[in-house]
Amino acid sequence: MQGGSMHGDGGQAKSFLSPTKETDGYEKSWDPAIHMATSHKDSIDDAGQDEIILVRKQTKIGQVVSLVVALEERAGAMAAAEIKIGQVDDVQELHRTGLQTVPDRYIRDGDDRPDGDNVCAVAHIPVIDVAELQRDDVGLDKLRLACEEWGFFQVVNHGIAHELLDEMERLAREFFMLPLEEKEKYPMAPGGIQGYGHAFVFSEDQKLDWCNMLALGVEPASIRQPRLWPTAPAGFGETLETYSAEVGELCRRLLARIAETLGLAPATFADMFGEAVQAVRMNFYPPCPRPDLVMGLSAHSDGSAVTVLQQDAGCAGLQVRGKGGAWVPVHPVPHALVVNIGDTLEVLTNGRYKSVEHRAVANGEQDRLSVVTFYAPAYDVELGPLPEFVTDEAPCRYRRFNHGEYSRHYVTSRLEGKKTLEFAKIDPLAGEHDGTAPEETST
Numbered sequence: 261m262q263g264g265s266m267h268g269d270g271g272q273a274k275s276f277l278s279p280t281k282e283t284d285g286y287e288k289s290w291d292p293a294i295h296m297a298t299s300h301k302d303s304i305d306d307a308g309q310d311e312i313i314l315v316r317k318q319t320k321i322g323q324v325v326s327l328v329v330a331l332e333e334r335a336g337a338m339a340a341a342e343i344k345i346g347q348v349d350d351v352q353e354l355h356r357t358g359l360q361t362v363p364d365r366y367i368r369d370g371d372d373r374p375d376g377d378n379v380c381a382v383a384h385i386p387v388i389d390v391a392e393l394q395r396d397d398v399g400l401d402k403l404r405l406a407c408e409e410w411g412f413f414q415v416v417n418h419g420i421a422h423e424l425l426d427e428m429e430r431l432a433r434e435f436f437m438l439p440l441e442e443k444e445k446y447p448m449a450p451g452g453i454q455g456y457g458h459a460f461v462f463s464e465d466q467k468l469d470w471c472n473m474l475a476l477g478v479e480p481a482s483i484r485q486p487r488l489w490p491t492a493p494a495g496f497g498e499t500l501e502t503y504s505a506e507v508g509e510l511c512r513r514l515l516a517r518i519a520e521t522l523g524l525a526p527a528t529f530a531d532m533f534g535e536a537v538q539a540v541r542m543n544f545y546p547p548c549p550r551p552d553l554v555m556g557l558s559a560h561s562d563g564s565a566v567t568v569l570q571q572d573a574g575c576a577g578l579q580v581r582g583k584g585g586a587w588v589p590v591h592p593v594p595h596a597l598v599v600n601i602g603d604t605l606e607v608l609t610n611g612r613y614k615s616v617e618h619r620a621v622a623n624g625e626q627d628r629l630s631v632v633t634f635y636a637p638a639y640d641v642e643l644g645p646l647p648e649f650v651t652d653e654a655p656c657r658y659r660r661f662n663h664g665e666y667s668r669h670y671v672t673s674r675l676e677g678k679k680t681l682e683f684a685k686i687d688p689l690a691g692e693h694d695g696t697a698p699e700e701t702s703t
């Protein structure tokens with residue numbers, strides 16, 4: 261175990277000094293919340309302590325939940341503080357009560373609401389034909405432009421059977437439709453990232469997203485927490501494995517082509533990434549009585565190398581930050597997959613390709629589901645700009661760091677635009693947007 265640990269202590273924060281025996285299986289290698297340690301203390305606390313230990317106090321979704329954080333100094337002296345994350349409701353349960361308004365914790369400040377005048381309805385992200393990428397340079401040119409101009413595109417002819425996509429969507433939806441008691445059998449620990457619940461919540465004053473999540477580590481097998489894999493609906497685990505194998509293959513193919521668009525050998529990323537990490541997050545957004553006041557999922561960039569998102573064909577919700585700063589809705593194309601560049605590729609390319617902020621808005625009438633796969637290097641891989649991208653004109657913008665370190669930083673920080681990437685920036689104050697007008701057309 262590195263640094264802190266998470267304990268199932270049955271509601272009692274017993275002793276910060278002598279952690280009690282692990283009882284609930286959270287003590288697994290991957291869940292970065294249990295590795296909260298020296299390198300990222302600023303994401304929860306700036307107090308300068310060297311070690312953070314999270315202790316679960318109560319985890320019942322829909323109840324008051326709090327985190328007790330013990331801050332242990334290297335010398336052994338102790339300071340302790342309690343981080344309260346307050347009432348975290350299950351939004352499907354809220355919806356079921358038929359409420360006409362939304363609790364205060366979901367209501368965003370004016371400029372953080374979805375329908376400001378900063379939404380650009382006419383633009384749309386590019387659509388890339390994967391079969392064309394294999395065939396000729398025209399496809400590669402389109403891909404290069406999509407990566408440079410948007411960092412987001414939809415892929416068609418991706419080679420994954422539509423029946424498999426439909427089946428994964430059906431099973432994910434069925435899971436979210438189960439009674440709360442069933443879903444609570446797979447609880448996401450506060451501050452955790454795997455299981456059913458709410459990730460990225462760290463304080464009482466934090467606004468909450470109008471979303472329920474099921475998140476699971478999939479590859480390599482060592483990051484799996486089998487007791488958090490739903491046994492209902494029937495076939496869920498098997499389908500997720502097949503689905504993930506196919507999506508992983510697609511990621512590898514896309515990364516090879518992306519490498520080519522950068523003038524690199526196709527195997528560059530595969531060689532570098534080692535045993536790649538793959539995780540899935542299923543997001544369910546029930547209808548909201550005031551979609552104009554809430555956010556489905558806060559704006560963020562993904563910490564991955566690439567992300568593959570399957571979205572509900574029937575309901576739009578995903579919005580992407582265009583280069584000029586406007587939010588551009590991603591209109592679902594049936595059986596297409598949405599692909600985006602994550603923070604890892606931004607660092608490796610020294611910002612030539614950027615991870616792009618995105619968010620999900622809620623809907624007044626319809627629910628919406630997304631199944632999202634994050635594909636990233638092995639945790640022990642060291643990242644930093646590749647020499648090819650550091651020149652006199654493009655000086656090095658990111659420091660070198662271990663990917664596992666970044667991953668832990670990412671999941672222990674709230675979702676806040678591209679703030680998490682400041683961890684890697686040599687000059688964190690450098691701006692993101694180039695000040696150009698929002699795009700009017702796609703490529």
Ligand SMILES: O=C(O)CCC(=O)C(=O)O
Pocket residue numbers: 541543557562569571577578618619620629630632
């Ligand atoms: O539901 C969506 O469309 C966005 C999901 C997303 O960005 C994520 O899970 O990282």
Ligand SMILES: [Fe+2]
Pocket residue numbers: 560561562567618
């Ligand atoms: Fe995302």
